[in-house]
Amino acid sequence: MEELEIDGLVVRETATGEADKLITLLTAERGRITVSGKGVSSMRSKYAASAQMFAYSTFLLRRRTKYWYIADAFFIDNFMELRYDVERLALANYLCDAACEFAQEEIENEPLMRLTLNALWAAANKKEIPLERIRAAFEFRLAVQEGFMPDLSGCGICGRDVSGEDSTLDVMNGRLLCKKCRTLLENDPEYLADETAKILIRVSPPVLAALRFIEEAPQKKFLSFALERPEQSLLNVVCERYLLNHIEHGFSSLEYYKKVRT
Numbered sequence: 133m134e135e136l137e138i139d140g141l142v143v144r145e146t147a148t149g150e151a152d153k154l155i156t157l158l159t160a161e162r163g164r165i166t167v168s169g170k171g172v173s174s175m176r177s178k179y180a181a182s183a184q185m186f187a188y189s190t191f192l193l194r195r196r197t198k199y200w201y202i203a204d205a206f207f208i209d210n211f212m213e214l215r216y217d218v219e220r221l222a223l224a225n226y227l228c229d230a231a232c233e234f235a236q237e238e239i240e241n242e243p244l245m246r247l248t249l250n251a252l253w254a255a256a257n258k259k260e261i262p263l264e265r266i267r268a269a270f271e272f273r274l275a276v277q278e279g280f281m282p283d284l285s286g287c288g289i290c291g292r293d294v295s296g297e298d299s300t301l302d303v304m305n306g307r308l309l310c311k312k313c314r315t316l317l318e319n320d321p322e323y324l325a326d327e328t329a330k331i332l333i334r335v336s337p338p339v340l341a342a343l344r345f346i347e348e349a350p351q352k353k354f355l356s357f358a359l360e361r362p363e364q365s366l367l368n369v370v371c372e373r374y375l376l377n378h379i380e381h382g383f384s385s386l387e388y389y390k391k392v393r394t
C-alpha cells in the first residue's frame with residue numbers, strides 16, 4: 133500500500149453518495165490528486181472540515197487501487213471569509229477551476245499552488261483589494277506561469293518602445309504591436325487569413341505597466357498595484373481574453389461570478 137503525507141487544497145468536490153464525495157486536491161509536489169472521501173460529508177466525520185471546498189490541510193493519504201483515501205488530516209485553513217459573501221465565493225470557485233485546468237496528476241507545480249493560495253487568501257481576507265484586480269492579476273499570472281508568457285518589452289515586430297503610447301496586444305502571438313506595425317499587419321492578407329492571429333486588444337500605458345508588474349512581481353506581491361477604474365476595466369478585458377483564448381474555452385464558474393457581480 134502506498135502512503136503519502138502532503139499539504140493539499142480542495143479545489144473541486146463531487147458528491148458520489150449520501151455522505152461520500154470525490155475531492156480534487158491541488159498540491160505543490162504532485163499536482164492534482166483525486167481522493168475518495170468515504171463518509172466525509174457526514175457531520176460526524178472527523179475529516180469533514182478538511183474535505184470541504186477551499187480547505188487547506190496536511191493529509192495522510194493511502195492508496196490501494198486507483199484512488200487515494202484519507203488516512204488522517206490536519207486542518208490548516210479554509211478561507212472562511214469566502215463563505216460570507218456570494219461574490220467572493222463565486223470568484224474563489226472560478227480561481228480553483230482555472231487552477232485545475234493546469235494542474236496535472238503527479239506533476240510538481242509549486243508556482244501554481246502558491247499563486248492559487250495567495251489569490252484565495254486575498255479574496256477571503258484583503259477587503260481593500262477590489263475582487264476584479266485579484267481576478268485579472270490571477271488570470272494573467274496564471275497564463276504567464278503556465279507557458280503563455282508574452283514579450284512585453286516593446287513592439288514585437290519593429291522593437292519600438294511603446295511604454296508611453298497606446299499599443300496592441302496580439303494575444304495568440306504573445307507580443308505587442310505599435311500603431312504602425314498594427315496598421316501594416318491589418319493590411320497584410322496573409323495575416324488576416326489566420327483567424328487565431330487576429331485577437332488584438334488595445335493596451336494603454338498604465339495597463340501595460342500593470343501587465344509588466346503582474347508578470348515580474350515576486351509571487352507574494354503580485355496584487356500590489358492599483359489602477360483607476362477605466363484602466364482597471366481595460367485590464368480585466370485584457371487578462372480574461374488572454375487566458376481564455378490560450379486555454380481555448382470559457383468557464384461556467386466565471387459566467388456565474390460575473391452574474392452575481394451585476
Ligand SMILES: [Zn+2]
Pocket residue numbers: 287288289290291292309310311312313314
Ligand atoms: Zn512596431
